[in-house]
Amino acid sequence: xxxxxxxxxxxxxxxxxxxxxxxxxxxxxxxxxxxxxxxxxxxxxxxxxxxxxxxxxxxxxxxxxxxxxxxxxxxxxxxxxxxxxxxxxxxxxxxxxxxxxxxxxxxxxxxxxxxxxxxxxxxxxxxxxxxxxxxxxxxxxxxxxxxxxxxxxxxxxxxxxxxxxxxxxxxxxxxxxxxxxxxxxxxxxxxxxxxxxxxxxxxxxxxxxxxxxxxxxxxxxxxxxxxxxxxxxxxxxxxxxxxxxxxxxxxxxxxxxxxxxxxxxxxxxxxxxxxxxxxxxxxxxxxxxxxxxxxxxxxxxxxxxxxxxxxxxxxxxxxxxxxxxxxxxxxxxxxxxxxxxxxxxxxx
Ligand SMILES: NC(=O)c1ccc[n+]([C@@H]2O[C@H](COP(=O)([O-])OP(=O)(O)OC[C@H]3O[C@@H](n4cnc5c(N)ncnc54)[C@H](O)[C@@H]3O)[C@@H](O)[C@H]2O)c1
Numbered sequence: 157x158x159x160x161x162x163x164x165x166x167x168x169x170x171x172x173x174x175x176x177x178x179x180x181x182x183x184x185x186x187x188x189x190x191x192x193x194x195x196x197x198x199x200x201x202x203x204x205x206x207x208x209x210x211x212x213x214x215x216x217x218x219x220x221x222x223x224x225x226x227x228x229x230x231x232x233x234x235x236x237x238x239x240x241x242x243x244x245x246x247x248x249x250x251x252x253x254x255x256x257x258x259x260x261x262x263x264x265x266x267x268x269x270x271x272x273x274x275x276x277x278x279x280x281x282x283x284x285x286x287x288x289x290x291x292x293x294x295x296x297x298x299x300x301x302x303x304x305x306x307x308x309x310x311x312x313x314x315x316x317x318x319x320x321x322x323x324x325x326x327x328x329x330x331x332x333x334x335x336x337x338x339x340x341x342x343x344x345x346x347x348x349x350x351x352x353x354x355x356x357x358x359x360x361x362x363x364x365x366x367x368x369x370x371x372x373x374x375x376x377x378x379x380x381x382x383x384x385x386x387x388x389x390x391x392x393x394x395x396x397x398x399x400x401x402x403x404x405x406x407x408x409x410x411x412x413x414x415x416x417x418x419x420x421x422x423x424x425x426x427x428x429x430x431x432x433x434x435x436x437x438x439x440x441x442x443x444x445x446x447x448x449x450x451x452x453x454x455x456x457x458x459x460x461x462x463x464x465x466x467x468x469x470x471x472x473x474x475x476x477x478x479x480x481x482x483x484x485x486x487x488x489x490x491x492x493x494x495x496x497x498x499x500x501x502x503x504x
Contacts, residue, residue: 165489168481170268170471178471178480179272185315188308191280191470192287192316198466199284202436204228205462209416212393217241218249218369219393225461231257232465234270238393240367248304249367250274256468264486266472270464275305277467278459279312281412282387285455286317286361288438288445289410290385294360295320300352300374301366301390302326302335307342309363309389310335314344317361321345325355326366353379363387364398371395371425377402382450391422392458399454401425407452410435412460421456432456 210223218239236252252270297319313319326332336346349355364374391397399422409432411417437443490499
C-alpha cells in the first residue's frame with residue numbers, strides 16, 4: 157500500500173521566506189499598487205461577502221483574533237494578534253497567518269504567513285481610502301508611529317497617491333532612525349521630526365500607526381487644520397485609540413465594517429448616533445468621498461476580513477508559475493473517502 161498521499165492532500169504553503177522572495181520578485185511598490193486595486197475590487201463587491209465583527213480573545217497583554225469571510229466561492233480566515241508590549245520582549249506587536257479555501261468542497265487552497273501580508277494589505281487599504289478621501293495632489297504625508305507597519309504605509313502612499321515627502325515621528329527615536337534608514341533609497345524625501353505637531357506641518361495626509369494599549373492622544377484637536385485626511389490605523393481594539401474625540405466631532409469619518417468599528421475604532425469614544433460612512437458606499441457612489449477642500453476626512457481603520465481575503469486571493473494568483481511556495485500534505489487523503497482508518501494503516 158502506498159504511504160505517500162495523492163495530489164489531493166497537498167496545498168501550497170507560503171513561508172515567510174517565500175513571501176519575502178515573492179515581494180522582491182514583483183517589486184514592493186507594484187505589489188502595493190496591485191494589492192490596492194485587489195482590495196478596492198473586493199470592496200466594490202461588498203454586498204456579496206459574509207460579514208461579521210471578528211472574534212477577539214482579550215487579555216491584559218493584548219488580543220488574539222480570528223477574521224473569517226466568504227464571497228460564496230472562496231472562504232478565508234486570518235489568525236492575528238495585537239500585543240503592544242511585545243516589542244520590549246523582542247516579539248512583534250502583530251503576527252499572523254491565514255488560509256484560503258474553496259466553498260464548494262470546503263477544501264483548503266493555500267496556507268500562508270500573513271505578518272508581512274498584513275502590513276502590505278493594511279498599507280494597501282490605507283492607500284485605497286486615501287485615493288478617494290485625501291486632498292487632490294497630496295504630496296506630503298506625516299507618519300506618527302514608526303514601527304513595523306511604517307515603511308509599508310509610506311511606500312503605498314507613494315505608489316498609489318504619489319506622495320513625495322514623508323515626515324516621521326515616534327516616541328522612540330530609534331524607531332524613527334530605523335524607518336528613515338529603510339526609506340533612504342525609496343525616492344521619498346524623509347524628514348525626521350521631534351514631536352507630532354512638527355510632523356504634521358504641511359502634511360495633507362496624516363497616518364497614525366502607534367501601538368499602546370490605552371486611550372492615547374496622538375493628535376489633539378488644535379493640531380488638526382482644515383483640509384487634511386487622517387488615516388488612523390493604530391486604534392483597533394476596545395480601550396485602544398489614538399485621536400482626541402474633539403477631532404472626530406469635526407471630521408467626516410469613514411469606516412470599514414461599522415458593527416466592528418463601533419467596538420474597536422476611534423469611534424468607540426463617540427455615542428452610537430455619531431455618523432459614519434462605510435467606505436464601500438463611497439466606491440458605489442452612495443456617499444460622497446471628499447466633497448470640499450476644507451473638509452477633514454478620517455479613515456478610522458481597524459482592519460477587516462475582506463482585506464485579508466483580497467490579499468490571500470492576490471497571493472494565490474501570484475504563485476502560479478513560480479516556486480514561491482512549498483507543498484504540504486495538510487489534508488488526510490484516504491483511497492476510499494470513508495476509509496480514514498485504512499489510510500492510517502499506510503504508516504503501520
Ligand atoms: N488597522 C489595521 O488594519 C491594522 C493593521 C496592522 C496593525 N495595526 C495597528 O497599528 C499599530 C502599529 O502596528 P505596528 O505593527 O507598527 O506596531 P509596532 O509596535 O511595531 O510600532 C508601534 C510604534 O508606535 C510607537 N508609539 C507608541 N506610542 C506612541 C506615541 N504616543 N507617539 C508616537 N509613537 C508612539 C512605538 O514606539 C512603536 O515604535 C498597532 O496598534 C497595530 O495594532 C492596525
